[in-house]
Amino acid sequence: MKINQHTTDHTLTLVLDGELDASSSVLLDTELNQPSILENQKVLIDCQRLNYISSAGLGVFISHLQRFQDASVKLVFFNMQEKVHNVFEILGLDSLLTIVPSEAEATAI
Amino acid sequence: MKNAIRVSCTRRNLKVVRDFVSEFLEHYQLSELHINQIVLAVDEVVANLIIHGNSEDESRFLDVRLTMQEREFGIELEDESSTSYSPSSYREPDLHEFVRIGKKGGVGMMLVNRIMDRVEFTTEGLHNICRLYKKIA
Numbered sequence: 001m002k003i004n005q006h007t008t009d010h011t012l013t014l015v016l017d018g019e020l021d022a023s024s025s026v027l028l029d030t031e032l033n034q035p036s037i038l039e040n041q042k043v044l045i046d047c048q049r050l051n052y053i054s055s056a057g058l059g060v061f062i063s064h065l066q067r068f069q070d071a072s073v074k075l076v077f078f079n080m081q082e083k084v085h086n087v088f089e090i091l092g093l094d095s096l097l098t099i100v101p102s103e104a105e106a107t108a109i
Numbered sequence: 110m111k112n113a114i115r116v117s118c119t120r121r122n123l124k125v126v127r128d129f130v131s132e133f134l135e136h137y138q139l140s141e142l143h144i145n146q147i148v149l150a151v152d153e154v155v156a157n158l159i160i161h162g163n164s165e166d167e168s169r170f171l172d173v174r175l176t177m178q179e180r181e182f183g184i185e186l187e188d189e190s191s192t193s194y195s196p197s198s199y200r201e202p203d204l205h206e207f208v209r210i211g212k213k214g215g216v217g218m219m220l221v222n223r224i225m226d227r228v229e230f231t232t233e234g235l236h237n238i239c240r241l242y243k244k245i246a
Contacts, residue, residue, distance in 0.1 A: 021127075022156040023120035029213075052127070052145070054152050055217035062204070063213040083145040090146075090223050091216060096204060 003031055010041040011107070017049040020057030028057065032064045038071040044106045048079035053087055061097065074098065078106035110136060112175045118163040118188075126155050126173055133175050134182070137245060147243055150224040151184055153217040154239055162190040162237065177245070181226075186239040 001024035002017040014031060018024065037043060061075070068075045077099040080088075088094045100106050114129050116122040130151050134144045155171065163169045169189065176183040199222075202215050221228055227242040 019124065021123050021152060022160060023123055054149060054156065055220055056156065058216060059213040062207050063211045065208045066211055083142045086142055086146070087149060090220060091204065093204065096208060
């Protein structure tokens, strides 16, 4: 699992590359836990190269969602593969989180 | 086709088991989405057994056995942990509540129960055995 990031106009984009499981989710948790992340207006999660997610990865997003909402930071997922999106759907997380098809739509939110 | 492996109880072996199950299922003309669902269900139980059941003790082992009988996929996971999972204590979690309190874990068995047709946990002697089944269309 690799996480690359870039920032433009108060928007932080995290680019996830690889498999997010009980072993690798610690890395994502560390990134989302940075206090400075709440200085952004938006945090975009680019999922194009995210090939797999388990409950450990989902749990990291669930655990930070309220903190982001309290700080008025929007968390938006985009470019999600169908098999990964399906995992969010199985739990109904697709209605709790903001998931859009493309980066353009994520940026427009 | 290889249908059994033994792995030590470390998180690094989660991917080893996922790849093993995935390669087994690739012989049965399933969609990528369905393979991913079954691999995910197995991964969730294996993660629970390695992390919670065996405290990530690399000197302990987990046996994984796969079957396909009359288009029903079966997986048997066996360890020698002194702690065993009690399905009767399971309650479907409230995700809104999890978001509110910032809870990190607890949705793994929800995925397993929603994906698989049958989930069985038994203790036979010193061995804990978990069996998962899924009918393949």
